[in-house]
Amino acid sequence: MKIVEHSGLAPFTSLMDEMEQDPSIPWGMARVKKNYLRSITDQAFILATTPVLQEADLIHIFFIDGKRTFLVWKSPQKSIYKRLRALIGTTLLQPGSKIQASVVVTPIDPQTRNEELKAAIKSGIEALDGLFDNVQESATAEENEYDHNSTSNTQGGPAALVATSAQIEHYQQLCKEKRYRKQLHILVVEDQIFSQKLLCDVLRSVRAHNNNETPLVDAVDGIQEAWKLYLKKAPDISFVDLGLSDGSGHTLARAMKELDPGATIIIVTANNYEEELSVARQNNVDGFIGKPYNKKQIFDCIERYVGTFKPSRKR
Amino acid sequence: MVSPINLDNLHSMTDGNAEFEREIFRLFLVSSREAMASLRLSCDQNNNEMWGKEAHALKGISLNLGADALGALCKHAQESAAAPQADKEIMLAALEHELTRVHEALQPFM
Known part of the structure; x- marks a missing residue:
């Protein structure tokens, strides 16, 4: 596993271009709303999420500000975000927080939404946030569909425990x-x-x-x-x-x-x-x-x- | 010198079953040595996550045994997972010293 940290969105577009060049390589992406997490440093965030992130071959982490962090990973396991969400939900949310981890961690498929992402990045961080906000509900629906198809008549428990x-x-x-x-x-x-x-x-x-x-x-x-x-x-x-x-x-x-x-x-x-x-x-x-x-x-x-x-x- | 272990609680949990106690003391010796070796490795490799996990593991068995001072050292080590390597070397020395005392104190029961 290799982790590449970025302190801004500048390298994002070239990463999207890289994905476009070879669509056969699977990529995944998620936004983490950092303002719902415990007050931790970027390094502590990496350490805490390493048990999940290590499943990927390559991780790009974009530490934007105190409100959001974007993760882009290259891995056959596109659904790493499910485990990431479970881990964040159990260990990193602010004490006493009632917020659902599914609100804090929002996935998006960077390959099917490549153009939309590029356009949003060009417009700025608010547009990118807006894209994630807009897809949050449909992403949940897609995920439910995925769960239904992949686990065949399953229900109950977090993704890893079905x-x-x-x-x-x-x-x-x-x-x-x-x-x-x-x-x-x-x-x-x-x-x-x-x-x-x-x-x-x-x-x-x-x-x-x-x-x-x-x-x-x-x-x-x-x-x-x-x-x-x-x-x-x-x-x-x-x-x-x-x-x-x-x-x-x-x-x-x-x-x-x-x-x-x-x-x-x-x-x-x-x-x-x-x-x-x-x-x-x-x-x-x-x-x-x-x-x-x-x-x-x-x-x-x-x-x-x-x-x-x-x-x-x-x- | 104050004993590094207080086995009163453990005796109570085992109903004073000496044979069972010998078995779990042996498990403690093995598990604690393994944890110390892993702590040493994590320090050498600068692996903070592994350091925290191993300190936590050693803390749990130390507290259940009744080795409170060793448990306190482990707690400090666990909470200092991000400490510089030089600090960890000092913690390792303290842990090794206390663990040796605990092992020696267990010998009469083995």
């Missing part, structure tokens, strides 16, 4: 049976083996709080695997770490809640900062436990769940 209709049906069926399960089903999402083992051990010891049944505890170390297991088993409670090997636990928690607002999700993290807590609140998670935690904090989560959803089992 579910088929069959998976959703299976999940919903399991949800109906949750109340009558003999054992609690718990999902632990933690990529540090030390912390994973410790938490699983504590959870397996809660049988006295669960009708003397040892809970079934599944442990995984990444959000993709967790999402699959979540759909497959519909766990009663999910304990989710934030800094995971393949993404943020916030992304997973958001997808889980979007699919099932009644799901019980507890964030467990060593990053007990206000910013993280704020994102967790936005995702409507059911608990936020900072490391180091103690046994009582974990047991209390189980007690609350059993007391609320399985009253007949509470001792």
Whole structure:
């Protein structure tokens, strides 16, 4: 991956010419409304978005001013912006912001709209902004169309975490049976083996709080695997770490809640900062436990769940 | 000298299961050594993102173990991911010193 930074729009037109010369090379583009983001430097923005940007062969970033930044990338993955939007939505928005990430990150196809972009650039930054504003709604519609076509009868969750209709049906069926399960089903999402083992051990010891049944505890170390297991088993409670090997636990928690607002999700993290807590609140998670935690904090989560959803089992 | 670890909370979580504790202490030794090696590499390569991630990872397991001083050093390192390399060298030395103390303190339990 190569990142080229620009402090103005001057090189933009020659880049558009380059795209025009060889249309077979796929390019993508997005505008990020920087005024909705936390106050961060341009370098911090690059660092924070690197996990997504590194999927591209080449990235041009146009840092215009405090209001907007434009990204143009060369990559077979034209839809990088979806992951960029998910990442920005979970980690870079201003604390407490209610704005949707889809408003902050707007994609445009620079190859099909090459002429329009060139004309707008010629007219100035306001015209370019106007072009993005005008296409925002249609871009969302195109994206929905893309989602529908590419994932075949899918719905729910951010772009990276999707579910088929069959998976959703299976999940919903399991949800109906949750109340009558003999054992609690718990999902632990933690990529540090030390912390994973410790938490699983504590959870397996809660049988006295669960009708003397040892809970079934599944442990995984990444959000993709967790999402699959979540759909497959519909766990009663999910304990989710934030800094995971393949993404943020916030992304997973958001997808889980979007699919099932009644799901019980507890964030467990060593990053007990206000910013993280704020994102967790936005995702409507059911608990936020900072490391180091103690046994009582974990047991209390189980007690609350059993007391609320399985009253007949509470001792 | 004050012990670098306080295992009271951990003993409570494991119900004093010595065999299980030995297993997770071994995991701590391995994971913390790996994290230190990655921190060293990220410092040498000037990779701030990797530095922050590894400091965060070491912080999490240190706090859960009861190694509060090591956890505090990791927190400082994580929040100083953009610090110059010379500063990181100093942080690495402090981390290595404290981690050695933690490993030594765990030896009687192994």
